[in-house]
Amino acid sequence: MENQPTESLTELDPEYERLHAEHREHEQRLRVLATKSRLSEDEELEEKRLKKEKLLLKDRMEAIARNHRMGVAH
Numbered sequence: 544m545e546n547q548p549t550e551s552l553t554e555l556d557p558e559y560e561r562l563h564a565e566h567r568e569h570e571q572r573l574r575v576l577a578t579k580s581r582l583s584e585d586e587e588l589e590e591k592r593l594k595k596e597k598l599l600l601k602d603r604m605e606a607i608a609r610n611h612r613m614g615v616a617h
Contacts, residue, residue: 552608559607562600569597 553560
């Protein structure tokens, strides 16, 4: 198994750190919405938007991670 770097991407890459924080915020809000027995129409739209944005954030984070693994600065 390959050794993990001592610094995480959140420490090495400011954009990755920002995306990670935003992803966490979306996750927290989605957890709050999930606790409700019924969502309003606005909440349903918010939930769909947050899920889409969360996927886009994850894709961007994975691209940054891939670039770092390949040793390419973005």
